Amino acid sequence: MRYSGFKVLKEALTGHKGWKPAWRDPAPKPHYDILVIGGGGHGLATAYYLAKVFGKANVAVLEKGWIGGGNVGRNTTIIRSNYLLDGNEPFYEFSMKLWEGLEQDFNFNAMVSQRGVLNLCHTDAQRDAFRRRGNAMRLNGVDAELLDTEGVRRMAPFLNFENARFPIKGGLLQPRGGTVRHDAVAWGYARGADMRGVDIIQNCEVTGFRIENGICKGVETTRGFIGAGKVGVAVAGSSGRVMAKAGMRLPIESHVLQAFVSEGLKPLLPGVITYGAGHFYVSQSDKGGLVFGGDIDGYNSYAQRGNLPVVEDVCEGGMSLMPMIGRAKLLRMWGGIMDMSMDGSPIIDRTDTERLYFNGGWCYGGFKATPASGWAFAHLLATGNPHETATAYRFDRFRKGLMIDEKGMGAQPNLH
Amino acid sequence: MIIPHPLLGPRDSQEFTYLGDASLIERPDWQAEDAVGRFHDYLYLRDNPAGAHRELWFHEQGDRSWLVVTRDTVTHEIISAELARDVARAKGRSK
Numbered sequence: 001m002r003y004s005g006f007k008v009l010k011e012a013l014t015g016h017k018g019w020k021p022a023w024r025d026p027a028p029k030p031h032y033d034i035l036v037i038g039g040g041g042h043g044l045a046t047a048y049y050l051a052k053v054f055g056k057a058n059v060a061v062l063e064k065g066w067i068g069g070g071n072v073g074r075n076t077t078i079i080r081s082n083y084l085l086d087g088n089e090p091f092y093e094f095s096m097k098l099w100e101g102l103e104q105d106f107n108f109n110a111m112v113s114q115r116g117v118l119n120l121c122h123t124d125a126q127r128d129a130f131r132r133r134g135n136a137m138r139l140n141g142v143d144a145e146l147l148d149t150e151g152v153r154r155m156a157p158f159l160n161f162e163n164a165r166f167p168i169k170g171g172l173l174q175p176r177g178g179t180v181r182h183d184a185v186a187w188g189y190a191r192g193a194d195m196r197g198v199d200i201i202q203n204c205e206v207t208g209f210r211i212e213n214g215i216c217k218g219v220e221t222t223r224g225f226i227g228a229g230k231v232g233v234a235v236a237g238s239s240g241r242v243m244a245k246a247g248m249r250l251p252i253e254s255h256v257l258q259a260f261v262s263e264g265l266k267p268l269l270p271g272v273i274t275y276g277a278g279h280f281y282v283s284q285s286d287k288g289g290l291v292f293g294g295d296i297d298g299y300n301s302y303a304q305r306g307n308l309p310v311v312e313d314v315c316e317g318g319m320s321l322m323p324m325i326g327r328a329k330l331l332r333m334w335g336g337i338m339d340m341s342m343d344g345s346p347i348i349d350r351t352d353t354e355r356l357y358f359n360g361g362w363c364y365g366g367f368k369a370t371p372a373s374g375w376a377f378a379h380l381l382a383t384g385n386p387h388e389t390a391t392a393y394r395f396d397r398f399r400k401g402l403m404i405d406e407k408g409m410g411a412q413p414n415l416h
Numbered sequence: 417m418i419i420p421h422p423l424l425g426p427r428d429s430q431e432f433t434y435l436g437d438a439s440l441i442e443r444p445d446w447q448a449e450d451a452v453g454r455f456h457d458y459l460y461l462r463d464n465p466a467g468a469h470r471e472l473w474f475h476e477q478g479d480r481s482w483l484v485v486t487r488d489t490v491t492h493e494i495i496s497a498e499l500a501r502d503v504a505r506a507k508g509r510s511k
Contacts (some may be wrong), residue, residue, distance in 0.1 A: 240464030
């Protein structure tokens with residue numbers, strides 16, 4: 001069933017009786033060519049591109065809960081490609097280009113909204129760093145614009161420009177950045193994969209891997225053994241505990257990142273605004289709620305909830321940047337579990353176990369990477385070689401000293 | 417979270433700075449034959465368990481002691497706190 005304006009009109013006139021579930025609910029088959037573990041954004045995108053781009057139909061996605069119930073439903077929906085380093089920038093720009101054509105591609109309204117991402121700067125040194133980053137972006141063919149204080153004032157006159165500690169000196173704007181409806185990303189990919197023959201198996205938790213002579217033959221699940229030609233793991237947030245079942249230790253710690261939504265307000269923010277000095281970022285959803293967040297809580301956690309000191313810290317940052325939000329009520333807060341990798345960059349690679357592949361370590365930047373991550377992982381699973389934009393995301397970069405240390409924090413995942 | 421400091425009693429976790437896995441106490445011998453590989457594992461690889469986790473907390477805004485805190489990463493419950501010095505000595509380190 002394809003969605004269209006005509007279909008909406010027809011259903012409106014016939015009592016909405018023709019809508020069908022967007023994907024099937026199949027029982028697992030005994031064997032698949034490729035198994036993707038994890039029905040989040042990245043896992044579903046992987047299955048979608050495996051089917052669509054690489055022509056693999058005998059594929060299943062295993063999800064322990066339900067589609068959209070993990071990190072893809074727990075993020076702050078921002079997309080951007082404003083990176084500095086060579087290992088990162090082409091990859092995230094590839095992702096941005098896929099976002100731009102996503103809805104036409106999978107025939108589903110994901111509400112991709114390129115309303116701009118503005119990073120504020122507060123010191124001369126920070127402005128120099130942003131100028132450098134903007135130039136690096138432009139060298140990679142990405143849009144970037146350096147604004148002075150007046151430029152920022154024209155865009156967002158309500159900001160606190162005279163903050164004694166962090167006066168706003170300007171900002172780096174990526175006009176093509178923006179937000180996307182995160183649930184619709186999961187649903188759109190699930191539907192697109194399902195239409196091309198992929199089995200999406202929910203409520204099916206992987207409890208172990210069957211590995212014989214160093215070769216992965218399939219997985220043990222709560223719904224029995226499922227054999228596979230290849231197994232790809234894309235369970236960011238749970239990478240540590242899933243890969244431990246395959247006997248692997250990862251350069252990853254799991255941390256919690258909290259996010260918040262205010263009550264619905266009239267249109268207020270022109271786009272996404274980030275305030276690095278005060279650890280705060282904010283955008284406004286289409287329903288009017290301010291969606292915002294700050295740093296990770298800073299210690300290992302699988303709790304999917306944070307603690308109050310970080311709530312206070314984030315709200316302080318928000319108040320110091322936009323004093324007017326002080327009277328807005330906080331509607332909801334929640335926590336997602338982040339794979340914090342040791343250099344702050346992701347891993348898409350094969351493992352030491354033959355036919356077992358890994359995709360994870362997205363830190364708190366996984367959402368914007370969803371399409372490119374799926375495409376690159378599908379490329380790796382289908383061809384055995386890394387995608388041209390993801391060649392730096394290998395396990396051995398730590399051993400070789402080739403880390404992609406975008407934030408310069410080294411082997412300190414709680415500082416990224 | 418309240419951390420039961422062995423010398424000072426219950427203290428707010430906000431007084432502490434978090435370092436990470438308590439295995440960081442066990443620094444490999446840099447003169448060993450396989451030192452490069454062992455330092456890779458020591459620096460970068462983690463068990464990352466869901467459940468009881470032993471980790472290092474520095475009482476930066478208190479007595480500046482290092483603690484080994486055992487904490488449940490699923491519930492945030494703190495099970496125990498010991499002086500890192502005692503933990504290291506129990507392993508035969510230093511005097």
